[in-house]
Every structure is written in C-alpha cells, then in structure tokens.
Amino acid sequence: MLVKALKLNATVIAGSEIHDFGDSCTLVQGNKYLIAETCEYKRHFLDFNAERIVITSVEEDHLDYYRDIEDIYSAFETYGRRLPFRGTVIFNNDDAGAREASTRILKRRDDLVFIPYGISAEGDFKITGLEEKAGEIFFRLNCMEQVFKLHIPGLHSVGNTAAALAVVSSLMKKEELEKNNEVEKLLADALSSFRGSKRRSEIIGEASGILFMDDYGHHPTEIRKTLEGIKKFYPGKRIVADFMSHTYSRTMALLGDFGKAFESADMVVLHKIYASAREENKGDITGEDLFKEVKKNHNKVSYFKEVLDAYDYLKKALKAGDLFITIGAGNNWRLGRKLYSYFKNR
Structure with missing residues (x-):
C-alpha cells in the first residue's frame, strides 16, 4: 500500500x-x-x-x-x-x-x-x-x-x-x-x-450477528498474538477459535507452547494434525495429544478429529455476538465457510 x-x-x-x-x-x-x-x-x-x-x-x-x-x-x-x-x-x-x-x-x-x-x-x-x-x-x-x-x-x-x-x-x-x-x-x-490480506485475520463476513474470520497462523506465537489482538480489537465479543495444527514435527516440538496459545479465546475447537507431504507420520504425536495439552490451560476445549464433524456442534454453539475464527495452515477454513453460509441463509 x-x-x-x-x-x-x-x-x-x-x-x-x-x-x-x-x-x-x-x-x-x-x-x-x-x-x-x-x-x-x-x-x-x-x-x-x-x-x-x-x-x-x-x-x-x-x-x-x-x-x-x-x-x-x-x-x-x-x-x-x-x-x-x-x-x-x-x-x-x-x-x-x-x-x-x-x-x-x-x-x-x-x-x-x-x-x-x-x-x-x-x-x-x-x-x-x-x-x-x-x-x-x-x-x-x-x-x-x-x-x-x-x-x-x-x-x-x-x-x-x-x-x-x-x-x-x-x-x-x-x-x-x-x-x-x-x-x-x-x-x-x-x-x-488497508483492510488486510487473505488469510491474515481475514473477515469472511457477518451473519446472524456472528463475525466469521480466517487466519493462516500456524505457529504458537502467531496464534497467541492474533487472538490477543482480536480480543482487544473486538471487545465484548465471545471468541470461538477453531484450530488445525500443521505438520507432526512442529506440533511435537512446540506442543507446550501450543497448549498456552489459546488463552485469549473463550472456546477452542481442535482437530487431527494436517499432514505435510514433506514428512511422514511416525505415530509419535496426534491431534488428541494437542487436545490434552490445550486442556491443561483452557476449560472450554472440544475435539473433533475430522474438520466437518464439528459443524453440527458449532451450529448449536455459535450465537449472536460471537466471533468465530478458523486458524491454521490446514483445511479447516472449509468449516468457517460452511458455517457462514448456514447462518447467512437460515
């Protein structure tokens, strides 16, 4: 700009x-x-x-x-x-x-x-x-x-x-x-x-009083800073964060940091780890491990292995005044788009 x-x-x-x-x-x-x-x-x-x-x-x-x-x-x-x-x-x-x-x-x-x-x-x-x-x-x-x-x-x-x-x-x-x-x-x-760029605290739209956003952040520091910034930028909104971790190596190496990254969110939804073609899954780390780690620091965390398995749950959980954000380098952005479409057309 x-x-x-x-x-x-x-x-x-x-x-x-x-x-x-x-x-x-x-x-x-x-x-x-x-x-x-x-x-x-x-x-x-x-x-x-x-x-x-x-x-x-x-x-x-x-x-x-x-x-x-x-x-x-x-x-x-x-x-x-x-x-x-x-x-x-x-x-x-x-x-x-x-x-x-x-x-x-x-x-x-x-x-x-x-x-x-x-x-x-x-x-x-x-x-x-x-x-x-x-x-x-x-x-x-x-x-x-x-x-x-x-x-x-x-x-x-x-x-x-x-x-x-x-x-x-x-x-x-x-x-x-x-x-x-x-x-x-x-x-x-x-x-x-300037209103930002695609997948960088990107606003997808607002429907039924719910603001839908998407962010590519996939490192614990990025996630923490993004959620902290959003909390101050949108005071009074309940922040519901859906995160899909990217790569087994990053998730394993930074597991403790991931566990503390969501403190600014009011609700957290997690999924399986999004695999990268550049590495193989040796079974040393799973999405369930990340779920357990986040639960140590957050009392409102849910886990759905497949991204769209959280759709029905979030249809009921989201309400006017919420901010729903999909975070990560995986494909959970699909969930945000589907939920936005549902609330926009209902």
Whole structure:
C-alpha cells in the first residue's frame, strides 16, 4: 500500500492475496526495486540477493528441516552476511530472536546499517503513543509527525507497519524524495485504508450477528498474538477459535507452547494434525495429544478429529455476538465457510 501510494518504481511480492493489488499477491509498478516477503524454510530466502532485509521474528519452527534454533540463526546470519557493503538490516527490537539474529550479523558485518523498530526500539522507528480502541489502533513514530491509524487487529500489525515505513523511508532517501507533512499524510491515508490480506485475520463476513474470520497462523506465537489482538480489537465479543495444527514435527516440538496459545479465546475447537507431504507420520504425536495439552490451560476445549464433524456442534454453539475464527495452515477454513453460509441463509 505504501509503495502504491508513493508510486515507487517497484514490484511487490506479498505472501498472501491483497484486495488493493487486484486480489493478487503482486503489485507491479516498475522494475527498479523488488520488495518480497520471503521465508526461511529450507533457507529459501537465500535465493534473493537483497540490499535490505527486514527481520520480523526468529524462533523455533520448520524443525523438519532445521536441527534447532542455532541452525535457524545460522541461516539468518548467512542472509545478513550476504548483504552488499553498507546494506541495511531492519529488525524488530521487540522480538528476542530478531535482536539476536541482528546482533550476530553485526559481529560479522559492522559496515551494515542497522535500523531497529518497535516499542522498545530507540531511534527513528520507535513506536510511541500507542492506543488500541474498538476497531482501530493509533500510534506514532519518532521520525514522523503524523499519527497513524490501522483498521487491522494486533500489536504485531503495528510492528509490521513500522517495518514497512522503515523500508519505504529507506527507499525514499535513496531516491532523494522529501518526506514532508504532505507525504506523511499520504502514507497515513494508505495505511488507514488497508483492510488486510487473505488469510491474515481475514473477515469472511457477518451473519446472524456472528463475525466469521480466517487466519493462516500456524505457529504458537502467531496464534497467541492474533487472538490477543482480536480480543482487544473486538471487545465484548465471545471468541470461538477453531484450530488445525500443521505438520507432526512442529506440533511435537512446540506442543507446550501450543497448549498456552489459546488463552485469549473463550472456546477452542481442535482437530487431527494436517499432514505435510514433506514428512511422514511416525505415530509419535496426534491431534488428541494437542487436545490434552490445550486442556491443561483452557476449560472450554472440544475435539473433533475430522474438520466437518464439528459443524453440527458449532451450529448449536455459535450465537449472536460471537466471533468465530478458523486458524491454521490446514483445511479447516472449509468449516468457517460452511458455517457462514448456514447462518447467512437460515
């Protein structure tokens, strides 16, 4: 949205479809810059020869490929060390893993420019004046006079926005574009009009007083932050979360964290683990194991092995004022669509 508003000579590749990109993952406005959302899985991000990188978070994940957190840090170190002379590392100072990865890169490459962002950051992209209201989040940055307003939930969204502003500010500086009040308002208006992307706290619709949402989050931290953000963004709503875990290796390695990820939900529905083609089921972990773990921390949890087996139960359980969200990288999104259709047409 910021690149589009500034009409920068750039192509953007996002990890999800965006309505303002014409329901596409890509925005093509030129070929001088390529801005891409990349992934550390199998070190895929090393296929990009970046001049600037953004590190939003680093923690244990993709453990079907990585040995441990040290192996993950090594991938990020390589990513940073490949930057050209005076390249830029923009990192989330509120995330311990992102700070650690940036520190390790700095030890190897003290010629690089390091730009922290976040509530705990110092410098231009420190987040200040944070205010969360029903349906809105307000904040400011040290380097700008403008108050920014978001209509998407979660403090993680504020952090991602600060990172995006750091990226475009860096590009504007390279292009020798002035950052005045008029430009700041242009950026603020673009952010205020943004309504998110597909499967990122996506609103499916509202029917019979029930708000239906869908989110791709499949790591415990993502789930926790998403639900915390939604709870504050939609005060007074009963949150019913349906989750389908993705990959046996992730579920087993992070079982304890998954068990604590749903505290902001009022009701939780779980299913079998959604298998990945990249691994085989050795029988060491099941959806029932996850159910038992979540029950240790939550008193309103149900388990239905097959996704659509929960349909009749939820038809009766959901009521006006609820927010029902499907979460995960599996196929439980089908349940949300089916329930939305039922309540819309009854």
